[in-house]
Amino acid sequence: MNGAYSADQVRAAERPALDAGMGAVLMSRAAFGLAVAVQRLIRQRRGGLYGARAVALVGKGNNGGDGLWALANLARRGVAVSAVLVDREAHAEGLAALRAAGGHVLSLPGVPTGREYLSFQDPQSDRYSRPVGVGEGVEVCCRADVVIDAILGTGARGGLRGPAASLVGALALAQAGQDGFPPVVACDVPSGVDPDTGEIHGPVLYAELTVTFAAAKAALFLPPGARCAGRVEVVPIGVEESLGEPVLGRLDAGEARALLPRPSADGHKYTRGVLGVVAGSEEYPGAALLACSAALAAGAGMVRYYGPASVCAVINAVLPEVVCHSGTAVPEKRLPGRVQAWLLGSGVSGDEQLDRCRAALGSGEPAVVDAGALDLVGPGTDRPELILTPHAGELALLLSRLGTEWNREEVEARSLAALSEAVESTGVTVLLKGPQTLVRSPGGLGYSQADGTPWLATAGSGDVLAGVLGALLAQAASAEGADDDGRWARVAALAAVVHGRAGRIASGEAAGGVGRPLTARDVAAAVPLVWDDIRTGR
């Protein structure tokens, strides 16, 4: 499984090698990997390296050291390279290597350029760095074929400050406003993003590619930081064995393939999982239809629908497979019919549907708790087999109801903290919907999935996700032998994979297209194709 790690975990894994005096070796591996990735990018854009220009923004620590060594490597391959020093110090050996390879050294206002600086860091050199203002720094970057962001890595605390913040702020404006702005390659993590939480502090550049060392840092799996990271490439540096358990996992295609349920030869509809759905209402019948279609498409052995007679009629007109129950809920009594799992709350409104949701929750089976049913889960519920599926706004409301004031923007800015607080307070599993889908169970590993496409942000898409998750939950609940603590989070992560991939099929991106508008119905219709798509390893 792909995993993302905290800065402390990576530092701890590096410690034995650093204690054994291998710091320079680790850095040379990191810098080599960075340089190779940059060369590839330049070749894709220009066809060759000769005559290309690379600029690195260089901070004072080892992240800057990686950038300097990578530039030296590029210079030896014919690339014209410049380092823009943004701090009062720079990695001494890296700077010497860059100079020896013929690279240019520029420094921002406020960064010393004279002999006192060089005698501190670079006693062998008799060369000075050339002072540049922010405006010239921007021009130098705009003329480059690639900009390497090597200001801050895992040592970052808070956002960029001083000259670095001025330059990156100006570059971010140029990047936002100019089509021809060169691609940015972030070294380890985009500078200005908290490596552990993905929070963005102040100005930050959007990278096309992040080359990260040993393992992905948590920020690369977490919004909003992950949005600045672009594609993520992991360069091994020889400490990977010591990393331990990641803070966040990500199911890849191979794992998803192994987890996707398949019917056994002697199975029948009940062993394949029966899902009870309390969704939709007279006001929103569409939510019920989408959730039921998606559940059938994701392989539920049978779907039972519970709701108003008018919605039952709509469902049966389109989906004759669904068994509908329009009787009202009787307090303290189970709803009729056996099910292995529930999907509750998508598009529900009114007391009747909420009563059905309460009855279903009281019956003890695992359940997806969506939209209108989220209010039914309180503090100390302590049922990991309940999977809540809020978006950021709904999670803010849930947390506020549980006793801590959050708003939507705060949840979006600190998504892992918000998610963890909800899980700890309620004791249930939570799946937070968004461009990255985050999942966490009490005491278990969390997941971050990024399988979808922005085209999925469309009305009804959440109802389809809830239907897919409900079907997978019913199948997991009816499967034998899979009763470890991690299974609820795993099934939620798998639903995010299926939903995301169905979105990419429906938008044409899975087939190599640039993407096109889709409807939630298109996504539901594409769900069965995910089984083929994943089996062929695409």
Ligand SMILES: NC(=O)C1=CN([C@@H]2O[C@H](COP(=O)(O)OP(=O)(O)OC[C@H]3O[C@@H](n4cnc5c(N)ncnc54)[C@H](O)[C@@H]3O)[C@@H](O)[C@H]2O)[C@@H](O)CC1
């Ligand atoms: N330790 C190792 O063995 C390896 C480290 N590597 C690189 O080293 C990086 C970590 O290096 P460092 O620990 O030196 O840390 P950084 O290079 O991330 O930061 C350097 C220093 O900047 C200061 N700083 C923190 N936040 C700041 C802010 N907001 N504004 C201004 N200054 C700030 C701190 O004093 C920090 O120690 C990794 O991200 C990776 O790129 C790689 O070379 C692989 C090997």
Ligand SMILES: [K+]
């Ligand atoms: K960086």
